[in-house]
Structures are given as C-alpha cells and as structure tokens.
Amino acid sequence: MALALWLGSLLSSCWQNLSILGVFLTVFTLVLDFMKRRKKWSRYPPGPVSLPFIGTMLHVDFRRPHVSFRQFHKKFGNVFNLQNCWTNVVVLNGYQTVKDALVHKSEDFADRPYFPVYEHLGYGSKSEGIIVAKYGPIWKELRRFTLSTLRNFGMGKKSLEERVTEEAGFLCSAVESEEGKPFDLRFLVNNAVCNVICTTVYGERFNYGDETFKMMLHLFESSLNEETGFLPQLLNVLPILLRIPGVPQMVFRGQKVFMDFIDVLIEKHMETWNPAHIRDFTDVFLTEMKKGKEAEERGFNYNNLRLVTADLFIAGSETTSTTLRWAFLYMLLHPEIQSKVQAEIDKVIGKEKPPTMKDQVSMPYTNAVIHEVQRCGDIVPVGLPHMTYRDTEVQGFFIPKGTTVITNLSSVLKDETVWEKPNEFYPEHFLDANGQFVKPEAFLPFSAGRRACPGEQLARMELFIFFTTLMQKFTFALPEDQPRPWEDGHFALTNAPHPYLIRAVPR
Numbered sequence: 001m002a003l004a005l006w007l008g009s010l011l012s013s014c015w016q017n018l019s020i021l022g023v024f025l026t027v028f029t030l031v032l033d034f035m036k037r038r039k040k041w042s043r044y045p046p047g048p049v050s051l052p053f054i055g056t057m058l059h060v061d062f063r064r065p066h067v068s069f070r071q072f073h074k075k076f077g078n079v080f081n082l083q084n085c086w087t088n089v090v091v092l093n094g095y096q097t098v099k100d101a102l103v104h105k106s107e108d109f110a111d112r113p114y115f116p117v118y119e120h121l122g123y124g125s126k127s128e129g130i131i132v133a134k135y136g137p138i139w140k141e142l143r144r145f146t147l148s149t150l151r152n153f154g155m156g157k158k159s160l161e162e163r164v165t166e167e168a169g170f171l172c173s174a175v176e177s178e179e180g181k182p183f184d185l186r187f188l189v190n191n192a193v194c195n196v197i198c199t200t201v202y203g204e205r206f207n208y209g210d211e212t213f214k215m216m217l218h219l220f221e222s223s224l225n226e227e228t229g230f231l232p233q234l235l236n237v238l239p240i241l242l243r244i245p246g247v248p249q250m251v252f253r254g255q256k257v258f259m260d261f262i263d264v265l266i267e268k269h270m271e272t273w274n275p276a277h278i279r280d281f282t283d284v285f286l287t288e289m290k291k292g293k294e295a296e297e298r299g300f301n302y303n304n305l306r307l308v309t310a311d312l313f314i315a316g317s318e319t320t321s322t323t324l325r326w327a328f329l330y331m332l333l334h335p336e337i338q339s340k341v342q343a344e345i346d347k348v349i350g351k352e353k354p355p356t357m358k359d360q361v362s363m364p365y366t367n368a369v370i371h372e373v374q375r376c377g378d379i380v381p382v383g384l385p386h387m388t389y390r391d392t393e394v395q396g397f398f399i400p401k402g403t404t405v406i407t408n409l410s411s412v413l414k415d416e417t418v419w420e421k422p423n424e425f426y427p428e429h430f431l432d433a434n435g436q437f438v439k440p441e442a443f444l445p446f447s448a449g450r451r452a453c454p455g456e457q458l459a460r461m462e463l464f465i466f467f468t469t470l471m472q473k474f475t476f477a478l479p480e481d482q483p484r485p486w487e488d489g490h491f492a493l494t495n496a497p498h499p500y501l502i503r504a505v506p507r
C-alpha cells in the first residue's frame, strides 16, 4: 500500500514536472516565434492575418494558389505581404510597381533569397553560380563573363548564330521524317534547344537518337522535377532536416547524377584544353581559371564552372523550348496568323535560303507574332524570387532589407492598363498603325534590372531562327481526330501548354 502511494505521488509529481516543462516550452516557443516574426513596421504592405509559426500559409490554397493570389490582389492591392513561416514575402503586381522596383530601384532588389537545399550540390560562399547567387562581386563577375561570352567574344570559329542555324536544319529534318503524321513536337524541340546549350557550353551537339543524349535529357528532366516536390520545399523551410545523413542524396538523386555528368564533360575539356583553339564556353572559362589565385578569388574556380554551366542548362533549355511549344500551338489555333507569317517569310527570305538574324528587321509581322507568343504564353509567371539588398520603398510601402520579393511578371504581361486585349493572342500589340514593329515597355518576359535574363539575346535568336525555319518548310495543322488544344497553360515550374499533337505538312 505504502509502495502504491509512494509510486502514485512520484508519478503525479513527475506529471506535474512534465506539465510545467510543457507550459515552459510552449511559452518559450511562442516568445521565439514572436521575436522571429516581423516587427510591426509602419507602412509595411498589407496582407492576410499571420499566425504563429505558419505565418499566412493557411490562407493559400496550395492546389490552386493563383486563385488565392487573385483574392489577395483584389483585397490588398498591387503590393501585399505574405509570410511563409518566418520568411517575409512581398508580392509586387502590375507594370508600374514592378518597373518601379526592378528598374528604378534596381540595386535594392538585386539580391536572391538563400536556398539551403543547394548546398549539397557544391554551393558555397565563393561558388554559387549565377541564378541563386547572392548579389555581390562574384555574381557580378560571372554574369559579366557569361553575357560577353554568349555575345560571341572569344568562343572560337563558329558563331552562336551558325550553331543555332545548324541545329534548326537538324530539327527540320527530324520533323520531316514524321511524314505529316500526328506527333508531339515537344521532344524534338527540346532536343534542339538542349543541343544549342550543349554546343555553346561543350562545343558539340548530339544526334537526337544518341543514348548518352537521351540519358542526359532524362536526368535533367527528373532533376528539375525534384525541385517542385513537397519534400524539397519542406527542406527549404526546415534546412536542419538536410543534416540527417542520406536525406539530400535521397531527395536530390537526379540532380546529383546530373552534376556528376557535367563533371565528366568538364574533365574531358580540361584534358584537351588548348589556348590556341578555344572551342566553347567551357574553354573560355578554363582560360580564366588558368590565370591563377587572383582569378579564383574573383569566382573563376572549378566549382563555379560546373554551377554556371548547370545554370545555363536550367535557365536556358526549358524556357526556350516551352516558348516554342506555345508558338506552334498558337499557329494551330490561329491558321490565318500562320498564313500571314508564311507570306512574310516567302516575301523576305524566300523558300530556300535559311533564315538569318539579319532578316528579322525586315519582318515586323513575324517579329510581332514571336513577341506576342512570349507575352501570351507568359512562361515564367512570377519570375524568380528576389530579395531586398537594403531597406527600400515601393509605391509608398516600406520593405525592409532581407525580404523575399516576388515580381509578378504575369501581371505585367497581362496588365489591363497597358495591353489592348490582355487575354487574347493579338500580334497587333506589337505593331503600329503602319505595320511597323513596336515594343511596349511592359514587355518583360525576361524581367528587368540587374538580374534580368542574361540569355535574352540567345533566346531571341533561337526563337526567331527555329520558328521561321520550320514555318518556311511546313504548315502546321491540327490532326483531324484531335480535339482543339486548350489555350490555357498548365503550371509547374514554368507555364507550359497542355500536351498536344500536331501535323507538319511540307509546303
């Protein structure tokens, strides 16, 4: 009996201690949360009510986030705040607001938020590549290097345009071998666009049937998919989970293998590098690296070489190929526009001569169509996340240093105050009364300011040459037994068209 009493009192005191501990822990975490959460700045943008720990995440319907965002926009206006756990996020909508931030206050918005999940790929303080690099001297140096190399300085005998034109020829032959039967253009276009990056970066292209090439594309696709899953998102919020042995390897297996693949290509280059015969982007980078310690400090080190080249694949392939898929989809849906493009091609270039960039200036209609494809296709709807580099202000709202900023490019490309028919495919958006090409300032598919896409020139070249080469040789039609494809997109990392089949009828 005594024993039972004693045990009972022990248990109850233990229980008491536990509940005291519990209360203490709860209070402690709430205080921690309170301290970590944003202070009440005056003039901070409005937003939905933020709860402890989870912030405003419950207000967002994760299956249909755009619906929630539209409601916030309606309720709070062009600038509103969200809170993902302890991260302050500000969303900017509309041409004026986005331009104010990216163009007029370019440096204030030039930083990127930190993504812990990339650490295992070799991101470190002196090697961050370009896309997710912090704003600073190393990013600046690598970006400047990439821009000038892509502009063709010192990349060997073959110009970038020759490489794109050559690839357009291969793409044409592959489309021809489909013999006018229904097929999904996606795979061929993707091969061609990836090959442009391959020849730029590694100096060689692959045949579309090549096993190594197929493996690479497959790896690449699966590593992109790894980014959008639930686990990677969770790891970004709770990076401590990355410390569990095996977790990064498990979640990012594809990315790891893709990087290993890049390493093999780079090693081959290092063995055959010859300063008298520079072949490609990798060779130019190696040339910088050979300059020694000082160059390494500026960012030209091995880790950055693999990250920058991976960045070119990541940023340069899916974007361009998705845009081309939109282009042919719009041609299917608007045969009268297709005929006008073909008439202009026949008039300016003729039926045989391969298109060149010089032809572009004399082809206002085709140029307008390509721009309208980019505007309407709206393939990077919310751009890439930015982060404020210092305390700043937009449209009278205060945004503190270190805030994640989402620039809603979609709201600029479809801004009702700028475009006559924001939600229609209407090439006249880019033509004046005399049929001459004009580019409204709100055309920002490549974003703007210091972080604007450095691949724009290459992308423009690919879009023009691939599109006109195919339109010169084929008429694109909807197969008889196929339903009319959807005009709205299907949103993953980029806004892509729903899969569709097409017939390429030789002209």
Ligand code: HEM
Pocket (backbone or CB within 6 Å): 130, 131, 132, 133, 143, 311, 312, 315, 316, 317, 319, 320, 323, 379, 380, 383, 384, 385, 445, 446, 447, 448, 450, 451, 452, 453, 454, 455, 456, 458, 459
């Ligand atoms: C139609 C094709 C393309 C579109 C629509 C596009 C769009 C964009 C956008 C919206 C950004 C984010 C800018 C920002 O943070 O505000 C970006 C960044 C970037 N793009 Fe592109 N892009 C395209 C093609 C390319 C190509 C072909 C390359 C390279 C070969 C490329 C390389 C990059 C890089 C390296 C960045 C990161 C820039 C930085 O953080 O400083 N892109 N692109």
Ligand SMILES: *[C@@H]1O[C@H](CO)[C@@H](O)[C@H](O)[C@H]1NC(C)=O
Pocket (backbone or CB within 6 Å): 065, 066, 067, 069, 070, 073, 091, 093, 382, 406, 408, 410, 411, 414
């Ligand atoms: C961006 O703008 C588009 C068009 O105005 C809107 O539908 C979408 O919900 C906005 N997204 C965000 C994140 O605010």
